[in-house]
Amino acid sequence: MNALLEMRDIVKEFPGVKALDGVSLTVENAEIHAICGENGAGKSTLMRVLSGVYPQGSFSGEILIQGSHADFRNIRDAEEAGIAIIHQELALIPELSITENIFLGNEVAEKGIIDWPAATSKARKLMDRVGLHENPDTPVKNLGVGKQQLVEIAKALSKDARLLILDEPTAALNEDDSEQLLELLRGLCAKGMTCIMISHKLNEVRAVSDAVTIIRDGRTVETLRPGGAEKDWLDEDRIIRGMVGRALTSRFPERTPAIKDVFFEVRDWTVRKPDVPEVYACKNMDFSVRRGEIIGFAGLMGAGRTELARSIFGHSYGIFERGTILKDGREIAPRTVARAIAEGMAYISEDRKSLGLNLLDDIKTSIVSAALQRIVHMGCLDLKQELSVAESYRSSLDIKSAGVDVNVATLSGGNQQKVVLGKWLFTDPDLLILDEPTRGIDVGAKYEIYKLIFQLAEEGRGVIVISSELPELLGLADRIYTIREGEISGVLDKAEADQEKLMRLMTTFTEKEMRSGK
Template sequence: MAAPPLLEMRSITKEFPGVKALADVNLVVRAGEIHAICGENGAGKSTLMKVLSGVYPHGSYSGSIVYRGSESRFPDIRASERAGIVIIHQELALVPGMSITENIFLGNEPRRLGRIDWKTANHEALRLMRMVGLNDDPDTLVKDIGVGKQQLVEIAKAFAKDVKLLILDEPTAALNETDSRHLLDLLRGFREQGITSIMISHKLNEIEAIADSITILRDGRTIETIDVRRDGANEDRIVRGMVGRELNSRFPDHTPRIGDVFFEVRDWTVRHPISAERLVCKGSNFTVRRGEIVGFAGLMGAGRTELAMSLFGRSYGIYLGGEIVKDGRVVELRTVADAIAHGLAYVSEDRKAIGLNLLDDVKTSVVSAKLSKITRRGVLDAAVQYHEAENYRKTLRIKTPNVDEGVTKLSGGNQQKVVLAKWMFTDPDLLILDEPTRGIDVGAKYEIYGIINSLAEAGKGVIVISSELPELIGLCDRIYTVSEGTVTGELARADADPEILMKRMTSVKGMA
């Protein structure tokens, strides 16, 4: 006999000026299950959860929420938390300079005689930390632990609020494989304890492995809900529901036309910006040919991002030695401006903190990395700016009503396209793309892969850093592996498989 519904969201409709984000959406979540919500960026997943959690209060949407057998009308997020509904957003709501204990009880501190009872707080924090498998000292500052552990702090924080329904928005997007597996095992354990979870994720293999039910949204509407045990579910079926068509291949067709080596890094060595004894790049060597897509694989902390940023105008770490050779001659890239002038572009893994100014509109963002292209006698040509931005909007199929729209209003996939447009506008010879599809749905990934292929076909060199090995194998012509700041191997696509890559990603014994 199926468990009774813990939650029913009935005919939920939510509108913003000019946009209907949700249209008559229905969701039924049964007690004690893990319920996944899938959909492309902009499908309405996060909006639906914000309605549920009171971020969008009752009265700002139509439809009804029935929770634990009675209709709920949450005026704010605190009201939903008091009812046992806790949401963990993709951007973690932690204070880096505070301790684990302080973060767990932030705004919810235990009190005694009108004062915060830190003895009780620390004791309770230890209990909650053990519950989620976190063994650190509760006085440790959050900034001193990794992203995986920070995610566990957020979950412990949820349990401090007596959670009945835990909502996780892209919980593994920034985690490595080990931390992702631990988090999924944790959710399985919660399920055994009768705790209900809703999980939003673009990682379909994880959803297939863990979910009891899957609701698919497309364009703000409910497409279907799949009972995994009864109906079965595989990635192809989920993708078909998400994009509305068969996606026969996750990667667009691409016939490489690879030219000569034009970019070479020799014996590149960089020190950590704070820890003088730590080298983040240790004698790194690699090459890129024109028209080639080169992948970099490595575990979190291996030094891939540090290598990329240090090459891009020494924007990370302390340079100790090594050469960059471009088109046959050594170049000095001491600043980001130098790097751009010599035809390099770098798309950061963190598009919201580094890749974009979220206060800007699309047209400002697109031209921001090379204003000199549209400046006449020191004055920006607004007509040319608009024309260039509109051209990229159409070419990259950026979903926005117009280029005057703020980038903060765009979905993750469309924000990523704006970042790509920003760097394509600089006319680079080499684009370094750091986690270019992180937190992006399968349909948007396919479009971005197509953009990467078109850049290679235009004779550009492209470096792709990714934590997803199938992505590197499906997209790249060659793959380098990195471990502990050292380039440990090089494989052609035909020779690459996850097992070989993982072996070299965990080795520092050289290229053998």
Template sequence: MQDIILEMRGITKTFPGVRALDQVNLQVRRGEIHALCGENGAGKSTLMKVLSGVYPHGSYDGEILFQNEPVEFGGISDSEEKGIIIIHQELALVPLLSIAENIFLGNEMAERGVIDWPAAYARTGELLKKVGLKEKPSTLIDKLGVGKQQLVEIAKALSKEVKLLILDEPTAALQENDSEKLLDLLLEFKAQGISSILISHKLNEVSRVADSITVLRDGTTVSTLDCQAGQISEEHIIRDMVGRDMAHRYPHRTPNIGETLLEVSGWNVWHPEAAERQIIHDIDLRVAAGEVVGIAGLMGSGRTELAMSLFGRSYGKNIGGTVRLRGQEIDVSTVGSAVKHGLAYVTEDRKELGLVLDESILRNTTLANLGGVSEHGVIDDSRERRVAEDYRKALRIRTPSVFQKVVNLSGGNQQKVVLSKWLFAQPDVLILDEPTRGIDVGAKFEIYSIINQLADEGKGVIMISSEMPELLGMCDRIYVMNEGSFAGELAGHEASQEKIMSMIVKA
């Protein structure tokens, strides 16, 4: 008989107007890595919030058994007491506290109300060694990169004697090297008998480490696949996720590239706080009408800083250089002037910088172009609603109403709302920074189709992505960036991952 550590039976969870989970079943064996796959909005994160007590017992129907005993969690502290630890996609670390302070926050090593700091630092050192970090326990979190912060979260989980570790999109914001280290760590935990549930849209990672895969679609369990019984193809997983075959990950487009639309010359940017540190060095960039131009590079290469500095000088100081649109120099010194002259920027951080989460789809859609739904400075409610409805249908935003708050949408649908906002601003050039980060293959295909449509309409598109296959599959031309400079340029049909990495290494 299989050694089952977790069993969830008939889990049903309803929100107003939406059934998020419908009779979902899940079994996890002791000491296995169990992947949970599905499109955005399929119910993966909701199911894990039910398991971890974020949605407490009584707010859902169904039964949870952990280590063969029925459990009823009233909150996260209850599930953690049993050894179930969840690490959310948005890391829950306090930037201005040290590693040690974060690891034991709320779980302090104290006696009679006095924290034993020597013991806390010693224990932190042991935990950091387990996850492969060499930093001192006293290091502040804001001094660490995202990959190392993710490892601190795992160290924090280990401090609570974890039996079942839940990771929600743990590699979404990581570079390939950091992702590999994290996956290797999960395999080490597996060898130690720790079970893991891995939520991920990166199917190559799932195929590499998962022992079992459960696929959700529209809030129901579609299939559970046993990887130990034989190799499971990515095509098989995708078919179960989206309910159809996807022979081509990237929609076909025949480029119709016109004259130069955007031209950036001699662009230099200095750090906003460290005035002596130059971040962007003499960048020359051009984008033609109907062209999708990619920017490849490792994390920290300056891609986002370049994009933000171009878009109204949202990043940096002492910015110099010229920007021309259709041969005429334009003013991009403020966000307002950049938008006025036809630039739009879809940020990589949609929740912090791209959306007003507590507002409706309707309000977010029209936010960048209120003049388009106003008369004499007064918003026309019926026109605003028509605009939002048109974009909801055109971009296939899955929601019962445009009055739904954006915070309640899945990541893929949130990304479509951000795109709606900037498409309604009617830009000539759209800068997309990690446009498909943290969203599933089905939603990715829809966003790729939108990008192709924009190019077909004669827009210029700049696409920044950490996923090289995405750039290779979508771009007509690719700039390779390293340490704030362009290390080279490749035509889309000539580009390969090897050539891109070779340019980065030799730069």
């Protein structure tokens, strides 16, 4: 063993919750060490302890770096020890350039004056190391999420990090960007870097990890490493059993669809991009949803899936040009979010922290926020009913928290997603649009959300699921529409859909060409 890091018996408590209960972790030099566990298991809390976010004294246990005790009073102490963390929500300033973001707080300066030519030169070298081929003066807001991740890694390298912590690094990336990032991590570790990666994508964990530590309920379950009698030391079923404490015989619950008549139709939907009005985000889109049906939308990042969903839901995206929405044969005009909610629509955003929640609110306030009128009597909010409603959804959705007065910012990603689901279920919608509903969520929590989606369909509601994970769409949807460059390129029934056909429709083929065998 050549351990770079040892964490021994780490205990971290919050009011009413023991987040970590004696967790131990050993990471060797120049390895990719994955940490797996359910949402709320304590993974991110452990990494915040390691990176100085939670300072020495706020937890018990020991941290050793190459055998020497480390007492981090803050993030800077951890950075000086060579530890850098890249959170799931990137800590970049959109208006600043790549160079400015890389050296923010670590400026290239002489006698208090920033040396911009030297900073730009160093930025170029760091960008070359991470494979980012852009002008260093480019504002970060003009980069895609994948390239922003590379800026974060370059920023870490600028601080001479030797241990890089990545929290769900590919959660918001498409397959190409994810593979590029994972390949970069392999290359960095081949040159002596050590990486700790928190991920719920077990296929990626298996592809790049040299070791895996499983955490459940704030405790270390086991650490898996190659060697011994087991040939497949990273067996997915074993990881899942360790994470959830039981075997998942199927990734999707059993379901017998009971699909009825069409009740929701969108015709000739055409919307222009708000920042580039001459470009269409959605063009001549037509689709329908039946009661009891789950519809999937597949497409590459930027193809127009989210743009379609948001523009339908209260015209909350883009410049509307034309299009018609029919519900139960009646034309409706949900031109505002309030009007869309009144028409029985709900939209669960892919970005729960910016568009789904107010992070200053507690659970009970969040859950009732989209339908306050239901608990207002004679102009006054019924606080007892608010508490009752919140407790009901906390129980039915299994939101892990000390109570409904807990601030949503303190919850894990999976539990935040459940709060958003509760918020929209309280509006009692006929149509739910779920945009990347399981992004950054572990397999156990995914299964619970899949059960909920199936339950909603069984109740006769229509459900639209947008997902970048094709296996997820194939497991959930009764029909799958594909979107390419702002247009619907095809639709496949569940029985005929597979990943290859969907990918063809998402990239180069029309439905007619694919069916003709061209």
